[in-house]
Amino acid sequence: MGFLSDWSDVAKAQLAGAHVRAALLMRVRTEPIMRMWGGVGYVEVPAGGAETDDGAIYSGMGELLGLPVVSQLLNGASERITFSLAGTVVTGELAAIASTSAADVRGAAVSIGFFVMDDDWQRISPVAWPWRGLADMVSVDRATDQGRIIRTISLSVGSLFTGRKRPDTGYWSDPDQRRRSPTDTFCDRVKTYEQGTTKVWPE
Amino acid sequence: MTYLFDTAYFAPAKIKDPWLSGRVIESGQTVSNIMPVVKTDGGGLWRVGFSSISLRTRERVLAWRAWINNHDGGAAPIIVRFPELRQAPTISGGSEVDLVALDGSLITALDGSTISTGSTPGVVCHGGAALRATTIRITVSAGSVLLPGQRFSALHAVMNKRCYEIGQVLDDDGAGTYQVTIRPPLREALSDGETLDFRDPGCLMRAVDPEAVAADIDLLRFGGAGVDFIETF
Numbered sequence: 001m002g003f004l005s006d007w008s009d010v011a012k013a014q015l016a017g018a019h020v021r022a023a024l025l026m027r028v029r030t031e032p033i034m035r036m037w038g039g040v041g042y043v044e045v046p047a048g049g050a051e052t053d054d055g056a057i058y059s060g061m062g063e064l065l066g067l068p069v070v071s072q073l074l075n076g077a078s079e080r081i082t083f084s085l086a087g088t089v090v091t092g093e094l095a096a097i098a099s100t101s102a103a104d105v106r107g108a109a110v111s112i113g114f115f116v117m118d119d120d121w122q123r124i125s126p127v128a129w130p131w132r133g134l135a136d137m138v139s140v141d142r143a144t145d146q147g148r149i150i151r152t153i154s155l156s157v158g159s160l161f162t163g164r165k166r167p168d169t170g171y172w173s174d175p176d177q178r179r180r181s182p183t184d185t186f187c188d189r190v191k192t193y194e195q196g197t198t199k200v201w202p203e
Numbered sequence: 204m205t206y207l208f209d210t211a212y213f214a215p216a217k218i219k220d221p222w223l224s225g226r227v228i229e230s231g232q233t234v235s236n237i238m239p240v241v242k243t244d245g246g247g248l249w250r251v252g253f254s255s256i257s258l259r260t261r262e263r264v265l266a267w268r269a270w271i272n273n274h275d276g277g278a279a280p281i282i283v284r285f286p287e288l289r290q291a292p293t294i295s296g297g298s299e300v301d302l303v304a305l306d307g308s309l310i311t312a313l314d315g316s317t318i319s320t321g322s323t324p325g326v327v328c329h330g331g332a333a334l335r336a337t338t339i340r341i342t343v344s345a346g347s348v349l350l351p352g353q354r355f356s357a358l359h360a361v362m363n364k365r366c367y368e369i370g371q372v373l374d375d376d377g378a379g380t381y382q383v384t385i386r387p388p389l390r391e392a393l394s395d396g397e398t399l400d401f402r403d404p405g406c407l408m409r410a411v412d413p414e415a416v417a418a419d420i421d422l423l424r425f426g427g428a429g430v431d432f433i434e435t436f
Contacts, residue, residue: 020241038226039245041362041390041436043335060245060436120337121246121388 004128011125014116021121025058025113026083027051028135028155030105035059049129050111081133083110083155108135110157133157206273208408208432210253210284212266217255221285221354221366221406223247223387224433245335246387249366249406251283254429258418267418267428277413280435282364284405287354291401293347326355329380331395335388338373341399342380348372349381356404359391362436366406408432 004012014020024038027050037043037058047054113129137156177187210218225247232238258264274281329340341349354368367385374382410416411431420426 018237018239020239022241022243023245024243037245038243040225040248040387040434041245041335043245117245120384121335122337 007125007128011116014118014124021117021119023115023117023123025111025115025127027111027113028105029109029111030135045115045127048126050109050113050132051127051129081157083157084152105135105138105155109133110135110155131159133159206270206279206281207405208270208274208281208283208430209266210286213253213256213263214286216253216257218286219252219254219431221249221251223368224250246337248387248434249408250411250431250433251285251408252429252431256428256430258420258426258428264418264420264426271413271416274410274413274416277409280363280407280409281432282405283408283432284403285354285366287401287404290353291404292343292349292353326399326401328357328393328395328397328399331397332389332393334390334392336392337386337388338382338384339389339393340380340382344379348375349383351383353401354404356400356406357389357391357393357397358400362390363407364405365390365434366404406434409435 004015007015015022023043025045026034026036028034033056035045035056035058037060039060041060043058043060045051045056045058047056110133111129112131113127115123115125115127118124134157135155136158139154139156141152141154143152172187173190174185174187177184210216223246225242225244228241228243230239230241256267258267270281273279326341326343326346329342332339341355343349349369349372351369351371354366356364356366358364367387367389370384370386372381372383409432411433416428416430418426418428
């Protein structure tokens with residue numbers, strides 16, 4: 001069952017149309033919860049999916065500089081995406097991200113959602129939450145543009161299969177294979193190989 | 204304390220009529236010759252531009268410096284009066300009401316005196332309206348009819364002064380209550396009976412480029428200036 005299964009035909013038609021009015025949402029489960037959307041001002045979001053509070057207020061005061069492209073992850077694939085937040089908007093939540101308590105952000109659930117609105121900018125669909133990940137690294141960037149200082153906070157978010165360690169099958173050296181299977185001698189000659197070595201057979 | 208950019212004081216000037224600016228994502232032209240667009244800004248935000256402002260007197264040069272000083276390089280939001288004198292409806296009755304800032308202090312003009320501006324007490328929101336509503340009812344106790352394209356402001360408790368524009372007049376009960384569509388969607392809910400300002404609409408804004416607002420002065424006496432503002436939050 002897809003994440004649009006509870007959408008009405010009208011809402012689906014709006015999404016499939018040539019003129020779409022969409023609201024893009026980002027929710028980070030920190031304490032307190034960060035709720036941002038890509039529009040202007042405040043918007044109320046109903047409970048459902050990643051949102052647990054009915055009537056939760058999402059803020060669009062310029063915090064969210066943009067939502068990166070996300071992909072549908074299949075067969076255990078993973079990805080890491082980076083959100084850019086306005087470093088000049090010092091809300092309590094953003095201050096926590098940029099401060100030494102950034103460790104509190106690590107591992108926080110991040111959800112991206114959207115809903116569509118009609119011609120009068122009124123919500124006509126429930127919120128779909130197609131992508132979820134875990135917050136990881138926070139960095140503060142400072143750039144200059146024609147003499148102006150532009151400060152942004154970058155939040156790196158990994159999908160559920162994203163890890164920092166190298167995959168177990170990354171190395172085929174004897175110690176790595178022995179770690180996986182102590183009696184397996186399959187890789188005991190790997191250390192004699194060099195790049196470009198031609199192994200003549202039979203010896 | 205919120206300061207004011209007094210459009211009326213710096214008239215005449217070339218004004219780019221305030222417009223709603225937003226963010227649109229385009230995907231390009233499809234095979235079927237359609238160019239789908241996705242609008243994600245939730246209704247847009249106000250922008251206005253002023254150019255060819257003549258600073259031909261000592262007082263005007265000083266006043267120009269004063270508002271820049273009060274704006275504090277863009278750190279302090281400022282209320283910009285929208286030029287609506289000719290387009291505004293004729294509202295009978297009402298009285299001059301002081302514009303009050305969020306901290307209860309009176310909003311001061313460029314020369315330090317307090318600004319009194321008509322909040323048109325005879326015009327109120329009828330029945331209240333929710334956050335982000337785009338259809339509201341307005342009651343005009345005595346005055347001319349409301350027309351599409353007219354603008355008004357509401358002084359919200361949290362969002363300060365915000366401007367809205369009538370798109371359509373859907374209904375008129377003949378007794379002074381109009382049902383209208385507005386853009387952008389309400390920044391904050393309106394309560395029943397809350398006064399709306401058609402005579403002196405404005406919006407909380409900031410200079411798009413605070414570094415580019417300094418006046419050009421010739422012969423140490425005469426000068427000109429321009430500034431672009433964008434709605435701020």
